[in-house]
Amino acid sequence: MPSSAGPSIDTITEGGRVTQVGEGQEADESAPPVMTFGAPTAGEVLAERYELVEHINNDSAGRLVWRGVDVILRRPVAVVLRYPGGDSATEMLQAAVAASRVIHPNLVGVYDAIDEADRAYVVREWVDGQSLRDLAADGPLDPARATAIGNAVASALAAVHATGMVHGNVHPGTVMISDEGRVVLADARTDGDDSQENDIRAVGGVLYFALTGYWPHAEAPLRGATAGHGRAAIPDAVRDAGGAIAAPRQVRAGVPAYLDDLTMDLLDAEIAPPSSDVLAAELARLDVPAEEEHYLDNSGPLRFAADTEEEPSPLAAAGGRKVAVGIAGLLAVALVGLLIGISTLGDGDKDPQANQPPAPTSSAPAGDATPAATAVRKLAVKGVRIIDPDSQKRDELGGADKIIDGDADKGWGTDTYTAAKFGNQKRGMGVWLDLGEPHSVKSVQAVLSATGASAELLTGTTAPPSSSNGDNQMVQAYKTPGTTIGQPFEDHDGTTMTFNGFDVDQKYQYLLFWITELPASERGFQVDVQEITVQGS
Numbered sequence: 001m002p003s004s005a006g007p008s009i010d011t012i013t014e015g016g017r018v019t020q021v022g023e024g025q026e027a028d029e030s031a032p033p034v035m036t037f038g039a040p041t042a043g044e045v046l047a048e049r050y051e052l053v054e055h056i057n058n059d060s061a062g063r064l065v066w067r068g069v070d071v072i073l074r075r076p077v078a079v080v081l082r083y084p085g086g087d088s089a090t091e092m093l094q095a096a097v098a099a100s101r102v103i104h105p106n107l108v109g110v111y112d113a114i115d116e117a118d119r120a121y122v123v124r125e126w127v128d129g130q131s132l133r134d135l136a137a138d139g140p141l142d143p144a145r146a147t148a149i150g151n152a153v154a155s156a157l158a159a160v161h162a163t164g165m166v167h168g169n170v171h172p173g174t175v176m177i178s179d180e181g182r183v184v185l186a187d188a189r190t191d192g193d194d195s196q197e198n199d200i201r202a203v204g205g206v207l208y209f210a211l212t213g214y215w216p217h218a219e220a221p222l223r224g225a226t227a228g229h230g231r232a233a234i235p236d237a238v239r240d241a242g243g244a245i246a247a248p249r250q251v252r253a254g255v256p257a258y259l260d261d262l263t264m265d266l267l268d269a270e271i272a273p274p275s276s277d278v279l280a281a282e283l284a285r286l287d288v289p290a291e292e293e294h295y296l297d298n299s300g301p302l303r304f305a306a307d308t309e310e311e312p313s314p315l316a317a318a319g320g321r322k323v324a325v326g327i328a329g330l331l332a333v334a335l336v337g338l339l340i341g342i343s344t345l346g347d348g349d350k351d352p353q354a355n356q357p358p359a360p361t362s363s364a365p366a367g368d369a370t371p372a373a374t375a376v377r378k379l380a381v382k383g384v385r386i387i388d389p390d391s392q393k394r395d396e397l398g399g400a401d402k403i404i405d406g407d408a409d410k411g412w413g414t415d416t417y418t419a420a421k422f423g424n425q426k427r428g429m430g431v432w433l434d435l436g437e438p439h440s441v442k443s444v445q446a447v448l449s450a451t452g453a454s455a456e457l458l459t460g461t462t463a464p465p466s467s468s469n470g471d472n473q474m475v476q477a478y479k480t481p482g483t484t485i486g487q488p489f490e491d492h493d494g495t496t497m498t499f500n501g502f503d504v505d506q507k508y509q510y511l512l513f514w515i516t517e518l519p520a521s522e523r524g525f526q527v528d529v530q531e532i533t534v535q536g537s
Helices: 085-101 134-140 143-162 196-212 257-267 277-287 290-298 314-319 330-346 402-404 466-480
Strands: 010-015 016-023 052-059 064-070 075-082 112-116 120-125 129-131 174-176 184-186 384-385 429-438 439-450 454-460 483-487 496-499 508-519 526-537
Touching: 016 184, 052 075, 052 496, 064 314, 075 085, 075 143, 085 112, 129 134, 134 196, 143 174, 143 184, 143 196, 143 257, 143 277, 143 439, 174 196, 196 277, 314 483, 384 402, 384 466, 402 429, 402 526, 429 526, 439 508, 466 508, 466 526, 508 526
Parallel strands: none
Antiparallel strands: 010 016, 052 064, 064 075, 075 120, 112 120, 129 174, 174 184, 384 429, 429 508, 439 496, 439 526, 454 483, 454 508
16 A cells, blocks of 8 residues: 555653544654644634644654544544645655545544645544554553454454555554544555565564564564654564564463464564464454453464474574474464364353364374365355345346456446435445355455445345345345344445454355445436455355
8 A cells, every 4th residue: 555655643642641643653853844834723624624623743754733623524533734745745645545445444544635735634534542552551461452453453454455455554553542442553654665464464563562562673673663763662572692582471471372372473484474364363263352361272273384394493493482384274274273263262161172173283284184174265256136125117237247247447336316315215225146155254345436435234044036026025134133244334435345254153145235325426426336356265
């Protein structure tokens, strides 16, 4: 995800309260001077929409960060201003445009990006809360909370990576925790050195920091956490005489062995990491309430590679861990461990070790594990049709096959209406997908033609005929309690919706992408569904 070369969203403490300040680490004495020509003032309205309320801070790149309000939607926003605009602000604005296309509950929403030549500014979601760096300033987090934060970050990255983009700036300063407990990843930025693999390894750094209060940046440098940057510096990891970082269990007591191993495997350059969606699924399995945290000690060991007879890495030897080198059987072992853990967590009144099969030994290849697991992949959609229960003309049903043809430049579109809720004539319209047979589903991604639509993902077990009456039966059945999958996207500002959080114990054959509100266009309210893809096994 391209972005400016500036630092990251962060927080400062003001009068004992922590508030978001926006792109950039905290300014220090060495920060460049801020240009004051044309500086904004409280009460000024930018782009006839964004009223500036309070100047929060200047970041270390010289940008002004304001708390504001969207006077149209009446919601708080963060406004980051850069002087001047034009060519110097191109990277910042491109990053904002790219970030706005990915909508996920664990990603900070980007609302607008405007260039006025003498200044440019990005408008995005305001988060009342603090960064992980500040949260852990009083000491390491308990393993359950660290796992929950790691799960949220991995889930956000899975949504970003599903679009082919890279975040490129994952560290404790860009992981925000709101006052309500929501975890969001902020401030994506990319250059030629960024990769999805680096993003995933950075999750290991986030877990390490949450568990220990230290950052392994010297061993695995990650931007935004450079040692010695004024007040923004993060303490370096504890190291032995050879420079190898100590495992979390060596730094503090109470870290479960499996969580310790997973964190160190992510940081080990000689072990290929899993994909972000596989990592998110594994952390979701471990994301259990604090009172059930003892299960973490009995949920593995799941490692990213099968044991081999190759030499362990120097880092592994120094840390005293038994680590395998190579990636053979990565997804198979990961998903087998997932199934084992689900069984363990489901038997809350039994001995958590009673149903656990023996761990594979170095003499048994990962492919021999039982039960055999299937890698997460793009699932084929066997049938697709448009659902329109409130229309007698039914003249908007053509072109549904374009939604699953693999070409995001072609799709199906609604008619143009006079109001967002289908001209107040319909409850909504939807795209129904038939996977042919029940599948485990990891995620569903819908690419739209415009920002501002609202939609939800539903599931059901029936396939009524294609008629007004049949579509009405389907909507009534699919909208019963418990059929909504993931989090509905309401009043959002991106063109890509990613639904995840599927029940790993359930299989799905029929899915309904249900649109409830249309975005505004030049002639009214209309949207095209360009492509829908389903990932699962």
